[in-house]
Amino acid sequence: MTTRCGFAALVGAPNAGKSTLINRLTGTKLSIVSPKAQTTRFRVIGVLMHDQSQVLLVDTPGIFKPRRKLDRAMVAAAWTGSQDADITLLLIDAKVGLRDEVRAVVEALAKQQRRVWLVLNKTDLVTPGQLLPLTQELSALVPVEHVFMLSARTGDGVEAMVQHLADAMPEGPFLYPEDDLTDLPDRLLAAELVREQIFMQTHEEIPYQATVETESFKEREDGSVRIEATIYVSRPGHKAILIGEKGQRIRSIGEKARHELVRLLERPCHLFINVKERAGWDEERARLRAIGLDDSV
Numbered sequence: 153m154t155t156r157c158g159f160a161a162l163v164g165a166p167n168a169g170k171s172t173l174i175n176r177l178t179g180t181k182l183s184i185v186s187p188k189a190q191t192t193r194f195r196v197i198g199v200l201m202h203d204q205s206q207v208l209l210v211d212t213p214g215i216f217k218p219r220r221k222l223d224r225a226m227v228a229a230a231w232t233g234s235q236d237a238d239i240t241l242l243l244i245d246a247k248v249g250l251r252d253e254v255r256a257v258v259e260a261l262a263k264q265q266r267r268v269w270l271v272l273n274k275t276d277l278v279t280p281g282q283l284l285p286l287t288q289e290l291s292a293l294v295p296v297e298h299v300f301m302l303s304a305r306t307g308d309g310v311e312a313m314v315q316h317l318a319d320a321m322p323e324g325p326f327l328y329p330e331d332d333l334t335d336l337p338d339r340l341l342a343a344e345l346v347r348e349q350i351f352m353q354t355h356e357e358i359p360y361q362a363t364v365e366t367e368s369f370k371e372r373e374d375g376s377v378r379i380e381a382t383i384y385v386s387r388p389g390h391k392a393i394l395i396g397e398k399g400q401r402i403r404s405i406g407e408k409a410r411h412e413l414v415r416l417l418e419r420p421c422h423l424f425i426n427v428k429e430r431a432g433w434d435e436e437r438a439r440l441r442a443i444g445l446d447d448s449v
């Protein structure tokens with residue numbers, strides 16, 4: 153039987169409903185809310201299985217007005233990520249319509265040769281009559297292959313998009329084995345929670361130069377889980393900072409991340425964190441794919 157597998161990038165202004173849609177498509181809560189804005193890099197945030205298709209939903213950092221150099225790099229990475237995807241889903245809040253912020257995203261997208269599918273979200277908040285003019289306005293700015301009108305909140309119209317996505321994926325083997333899918337969210341969650349703590353407890357470029365991978369995730373007979381995570385840094389100085397004096401910082405990162413894990417997984421967790429220096433980790437494509445990242449900020 154032929155299988156299909158590919159990437160679908162979600163692009164949209166903040167609040168368009170990305171997280172809600174992902175959660176509906178995958179049935180899992182994966183998006184992490186961090187007090188520091190813009191912590192989201194390009195990564196697989198959901199795996200959608202439909203018929204013989206695996207659709208890897210990838211997130212992009214919120215498209216925002218870049219001020220600092222770093223912000224610009226993040227936005228560039230968002231676009232690069234989206235470029236690698238097979239389909240770009242342009243998510244629009246139908247209630248808000250085409251305000252400036254949205255226009256900027258659409259215009260940037262128009263400059264790139266992508267397969268763009270327009271997704272008008274929050275149809276439960278507008279009348280059908282408002283959707284047609286909005287579709288016309290948007291498709292005048294960027295050529296779109298398909299238009300979907302749906303409500304991520306109620307689920308109305310979502311199924312039609314899922315079917316089209318599944319059919320549009322290129323033929324190929326699944327990148328994530330089906331068996332792994334059950335614990336994939338938890339593995340990603342563990343890595344994300346550690347990364348979130350790096351964001352909160354270190355400064356400047358360190359969070360952006362570090363990546364976290366869950367090496368092993370084992371359920372134990374007593375109902376607890378044993379998790380091993382590795383933080384990869386690209387510079388020796390960063391390793392020392394992350395570990396901190398007498399291991400203080402890494403301990404604190406581990407404690408806070410573990411605390412959150414216990415809360416979200418609702419069972420005892422044992423978390424072991426390693427810090428490894430690996431110059432150029434961000435260029436190792438296979439490694440990046442393995443953790444759902446695909447950029448090189």
Ligand SMILES: Nc1nc2c(ncn2[C@@H]2O[C@H](COP(=O)(O)OP(=O)(O)OP(=O)(O)O)[C@@H](O)[C@H]2O)c(=O)[nH]1
Pocket residue numbers: 164165166167168169170171172173214273274275276277302303304305306
């Ligand atoms: N009525 C309605 N509300 C929605 C729908 N989809 C999302 N929302 C709401 O819109 C708000 C933003 O949704 P999120 O899913 O957090 O949006 P996001 O695009 O992930 O936002 P950022 O994380 O800021 O990029 C939330 O209050 C959602 O509950 C929808 O289809 N209908």
